[in-house]
Amino acid sequence: xxxxxxxxxxxxxxxxxxxxxxxxxxxxxxxxxxxxxxxxxxxxxxxxxxxxxxxxxxxxxxxxxxxxxxxxxxxxxxxxxxxxxxxxxxxxxxxxxxxxxxxxxxxxxxxxxxxxxxxxxxxxxxxxxxxxxxxxxxxxxxxxxxxxxxxxxxxxxxxxxxxxxxxxxxxxxxxxxxxxxxxxxxxxxxxxxxxxxxxxxxxxxxxxxxxxxxxxxxxxxxxxxxxxxxxxxxxxxxxxxxxxxxxxxxxxxxxxxxxxxxxxxxxxxxxxxxxxxxxxxxxxxxxxxxxxxxxxxxxxxxxxxxxxxxxxxxxxxxxxxxxxxxxxxxxxxxxxxxxxxxxxxxxxxxxxxxxxxxxxxxxxxxxxxxxxxxxxxxxxxxxxxxxxxxxxxxxxxxxxxxxxxxxxxxxxxxxxxxxxxxxxxxxxxxxxxxxxxxxxxxxxxxxxxxxxxxxxxxxxxxxxxxxxxxxxxxxxxxxxxxxxxxxxxxxxxxxxxxxxxxxxxxxxxxxxxxxxxxxxxxxxxxxxxxxxxxxxxxxxxxxxxxxxxxxxxxxxxxxxxxxxxxxxxxxxxxxxxxxxxxxxxxxxxxxxxxxxxxxxxx
Amino acid sequence: xxxxxxxxxxxxxxxxxxxxxxxxxxxxxxxxxxxxxxxxxxxxxxxxxxxxxxxxxxxxxxxxxxxxxxxxxxxxxxxxxxxxxxxxxxxxxxxxxxxxxxxxxxxxxxxxxxxxxxxxxxxxxxxxxxxxxxxxxxxxxxxxxxxxxxxxxxxxxxxxxxxxxxxxxxxxxxxxxxxxxxxxxxxxxxxxxxxxxxxxxxxxxxxxxxxxxxxxxxxxxxxxxxxxxxxxxxxxxxxxxxxxxxxxxxxxxxxxxxxxxxxxxxxxxxxxxxxxxxxxxxxxxxxxxxxxxxxxxxxxxxxxxxxxxxxxxxxxxxxxxxxxxxxxxxxxxxxxxxxxxxxxxx
Numbered sequence: 023x024x025x026x027x028x029x030x031x032x033x034x035x036x037x038x039x040x041x042x043x044x045x046x047x048x049x050x051x052x053x054x055x056x057x058x059x060x061x062x063x064x065x066x067x068x069x070x071x072x073x074x075x076x077x078x079x080x081x082x083x084x085x086x087x088x089x090x091x092x093x094x095x096x097x098x099x100x101x102x103x104x105x106x107x108x109x110x111x112x113x114x115x116x117x118x119x120x121x122x123x124x125x126x127x128x129x130x131x132x133x134x135x136x137x138x139x140x141x142x143x144x145x146x147x148x149x150x151x152x153x154x155x156x157x158x159x160x161x162x163x164x165x166x167x168x169x170x171x172x173x174x175x176x177x178x179x180x181x182x183x184x185x186x187x188x189x190x191x192x193x194x195x196x197x198x199x200x201x202x203x204x205x206x207x208x209x210x211x212x213x214x215x216x217x218x219x220x221x222x223x224x225x226x227x228x229x230x231x232x233x234x235x236x237x238x239x240x241x242x243x244x245x246x247x248x249x250x251x252x253x254x255x256x257x258x259x260x261x262x263x264x265x266x267x268x269x270x271x272x273x274x275x276x277x278x279x280x281x282x283x284x285x286x287x288x289x290x291x292x293x294x295x296x297x298x299x300x301x302x303x304x305x306x307x308x309x310x311x312x313x314x315x316x317x318x319x320x321x322x323x324x325x326x327x328x329x330x331x332x333x334x335x336x337x338x339x340x341x342x343x344x345x346x347x348x349x350x351x352x353x354x355x356x357x358x359x360x361x362x363x364x365x366x367x368x369x370x371x372x373x374x375x376x377x378x379x380x381x382x383x384x385x386x387x388x389x390x391x392x393x394x395x396x397x398x399x400x401x402x403x404x405x406x407x408x409x410x411x412x413x414x415x416x417x418x419x420x421x422x423x424x425x426x427x428x429x430x431x432x433x434x435x436x437x438x439x440x441x442x443x444x445x446x447x448x449x450x451x452x453x454x455x456x457x458x459x460x461x462x463x464x465x466x467x468x469x470x471x472x473x474x475x476x477x478x479x480x481x482x483x484x485x486x487x488x489x490x491x492x493x494x495x496x497x498x499x500x501x502x503x504x505x506x507x508x509x510x511x512x513x514x515x516x517x518x519x520x521x522x523x524x525x526x527x528x529x530x531x532x533x534x535x536x537x538x539x540x541x542x543x544x545x546x547x548x549x550x551x552x553x554x555x556x557x558x559x560x561x562x563x564x565x566x567x568x569x570x571x572x573x574x575x576x577x578x579x580x581x582x583x584x585x586x587x588x589x590x591x592x593x594x595x596x597x598x599x600x601x602x603x604x605x606x607x608x609x610x611x612x613x614x615x616x617x618x619x620x621x622x623x624x
Numbered sequence: 625x626x627x628x629x630x631x632x633x634x635x636x637x638x639x640x641x642x643x644x645x646x647x648x649x650x651x652x653x654x655x656x657x658x659x660x661x662x663x664x665x666x667x668x669x670x671x672x673x674x675x676x677x678x679x680x681x682x683x684x685x686x687x688x689x690x691x692x693x694x695x696x697x698x699x700x701x702x703x704x705x706x707x708x709x710x711x712x713x714x715x716x717x718x719x720x721x722x723x724x725x726x727x728x729x730x731x732x733x734x735x736x737x738x739x740x741x742x743x744x745x746x747x748x749x750x751x752x753x754x755x756x757x758x759x760x761x762x763x764x765x766x767x768x769x770x771x772x773x774x775x776x777x778x779x780x781x782x783x784x785x786x787x788x789x790x791x792x793x794x795x796x797x798x799x800x801x802x803x804x805x806x807x808x809x810x811x812x813x814x815x816x817x818x819x820x821x822x823x824x825x826x827x828x829x830x831x832x833x834x835x836x837x838x839x840x841x842x843x844x845x846x847x848x849x850x851x852x853x854x855x856x857x858x859x860x861x862x863x864x865x866x867x868x869x870x871x872x873x874x875x876x877x878x879x880x881x882x883x884x885x886x887x888x889x890x891x892x893x894x895x896x897x898x899x900x901x902x903x904x905x906x907x908x909x910x911x912x913x914x915x916x917x918x919x920x921x922x923x924x925x926x927x928x929x930x931x932x933x934x935x936x937x938x939x940x941x942x943x944x945x946x947x948x949x950x951x952x953x954x955x956x957x958x959x960x961x962x963x964x965x966x967x968x969x970x
Binding site for chain 1: 629661662663664665667727729730733735741770771773774798815816817819836837838840843844846847848850851853854855856857
């Protein structure tokens with residue numbers, strides 16, 4: 023029953039949020055709406071459109087000038103005088119900014135956006151609230167964390183069935199009337215900052231935040247702001263438990279990084295009798311919908327538990343011992359070697375990509391400015407000059423520039439690459455070799471640090487593969503994730519390869535070139551479906567190796583078996599990658615192998 | 625313009641506020657790097673920096689805001705052309721301006737930072753003129769880079785060069801311009817999200833690790849002050865006005881006292897031994913250490929640098945210069961402290 027009605031709570035809160043937006047559009051940053059495209063989100067957006075706040079949509083192909091304001095090029099050329107245009111953020115003042123597909127919104131635009139949001143705090147003019155529509159699901163990279171942090175309310179509508187909203191809501195009494203009429207809105211807006219808050223209530227928010235593992239101090243501030251608006255909405259002049267509960271439910275709870283079981287601090291804080299336990303129980307009630315979300319976003323918490331593995335110290339020692347077993351510069355060689363032409367690699371993002379935004383300048387080329395292309399003035403003028411005499415007859419202007427003269431900037435940039443590590447943590451590989459493999463990986467990590475690449479780690483053992491660490495540049499985290507990894511269980515090689523394949527596809531979408539490194543002995547004995555059976559397991563693995571080949575990305579298989587295994591070599595070939603046996607710490611043989619690799623690829 | 629949270633009202637984060645004050649007293653220390661999680665008040669503190677500083681005198685009309693008493697060598701406006709340089713000093717109109725804290729957002733383009741051809745003039749008058757970028761704006765002020773560890777590499781290259789030479793050389797779009805860009809680099813970032821290039825790391829004089837306070841009372845105090853500010857920025861600022869002024873006076877006094885602070889040979893030897901023991905590269909560490917100690921002594925009203933000052937400053941000035949294994953996560957601040965304790969005990 024409670025489960026049945028939970029969606030109503032969520033939906034009601036989503037509706038209440040819209041009212042809070044009317045009262046305080048910019049005060050608590052905005053709303054992060056996690057929901058797939060569908061009737062539910064549409065219904066919410068319809069309500070959003072109806073509340074009477076101006077909404078400016080920011081498309082992902084926006085350029086910086088349009089966002090922040092700048093020169094209106096076409097108008098300037100036409101009139102011969104400087105024409106400025108307002109940026110979208112300026113236009114949005116007093117209203118809302120809506121970012122569709124926010125999880126794909128370019129970082130280069132997030133940074134100025136966040137900066138503007140930050141500077142609103144002390145500003146005299148009204149600011150704007152941000153509505154981030156996030157459609158990411160599963161392993162997709164979520165919304166930029168810097169923006170996440172500044173958006174007060176986090177709503178997750180993905181748990182609501184479309185039928186509920188569309189069918190029920192038209193006649194459901196639980197739904198609140200949304201649009202606040204102008205006079206009472208004015209009263210509420212004035213009242214919101216005046217709402218009285220006791221010290222205990224502030225303390226309660228802080229304690230709750232801390233017990234949920236929220237370190238940032240921005241969050242309780244936002245929560246307080248939300249609670250104030252909520253109180254004003256209900257026409258109160260002092261903050262009630264109800265307001266605090268709402269803030270705890272929608273601001274604090276979704277960001278929890280730990281279970282609020284660490285409730286040692288709240289009981290001590292006995293001056294705050296009601297709010298703390300209440301919000302804590304609320305969290306308990308809400309958590310069925312929040313934990314999957316947290317897990318996706320907070321691999322940190324997993325890291326922490328990983329650290330506690332008692333064998334860590336021993337393993338670390340082994341890691342150090344094995345450090346020497348991988349030759350220096352292996353990454354460099356792999357990356358600098360000419361791309362393998364297996365015929366399918368056409369159009370892949372190579373080492374370099376050219377674009378119109380950043381990087382080293384390349385010669386300008388004709389093209390219309392706009393979007394991300396910026397006008398190259400000098401080249402444009404240069405193109406126009408020879409034709410001046412011809413054009414002078416038709417136009418009276420001193421300098422006649424036509425559309426065909428436009429040249430735009432081009433830049434070349436080396437595309438970022440990500441080291442995608444697939445670790446075999448199964449029993450067959452683990453017990454003797456896992457520690458050594460970890461050592462080898464650390465060596466690789468050090469190299470990737472020097473090259474400023476990012477790292478992504480997938481581990482497989484037992485019946486399934488898991489994403490140990492999503493793409494990160496922090497090697498400390500990579501190391502932590504790895505040293506905490508226990509070994510044992512079967513070898514679901516295919517599952518590992520499949521996850522690597524999916525990760526690679528995702529990285530590719532983000533414009534990052536993946537580089538696969540597999541550490542395994544290749545003795546697959548668990549099938550993709552998670553069942554035993556060596557033959558089927560190998561067949562599955564084979565299939566995913568072939569699959570990888572089609573991506574055309576580089577791969578390196580480091581064979582961790584005691585004796586180099588022809589079968590593994592076959593797999594490595596099937597995926598179009600290089601094969602490197604890592605027999606027990608024999609550095610010279612390794613070096614020879616590397617030499618060979620270089621010779622064959624040259 | 626938006627008003628900023630008053631610096632004096634910042635609660636806790638003593639190391640960070642100390643580092644910022646030291647740099648404000650002596651810009652030659654070379655900038656501050658603040659590392660820590662989100663929501664620890666990094667940006668708030670840096671943006672409040674302008675509060676601390678007295679206004680400066682600038683040459684009127686100079687886009688680079690040169691000092692009237694000694695215009696920068698590279699300034700194309702204040703420096704008369706080669707041929708007509710005369711003996712008698714040129715009289716220049718002077719005006720007073722607040723010190724700037726210039727924000728360098730992550731997504732900036734090269735043009736925006738370095739400066740580029742002035743589009744307006746080029747389009748409307750057909751004149752080739754340089755429009756100064758962020759680096760020019762930051763001259764004699766502060767350049768603040770939030771999330772400095774996520775800065776694009778090609779932008780980092782630009783900064784490294786300019787921060788070292790104090791001059792910005794522009795050779796692009798048919799422009800050839802040199803202008804002064806002496807600024808104090810202030811960076812902040814979250815090390816969990818990425819590491820910093822060692823070359824850039826070295827350009828920062830001091831580095832501070834900030835953590836969120838775990839003490840509930842402190843956290844509540846922070847939230848309450850922030851809340852009060854959010855509700856009435858101007859009123860809150862006025863409330864802290866006298867405190868801010870006191871702080872500013874202290875900084876000005878320390879700046880005046882700076883040249884007369886004595887650093888004796890014994891202290892210098894101690895610095896050198898500390899740096900040697902820690903194996904820092906180059907002499908920059910010792911220079912920074914000395915300047916920062918001097919500034920700290922001036923701030924505290926001492927005439928002479930004492931070992932206590934070294935003790936306070938050493939972790940800030942050295943912890944990011946240690947040669948370390950990127951994967952080694954022992955706290956380098958503690959290493960500095962331990963080494964210093966050993967030296968002092970010996």
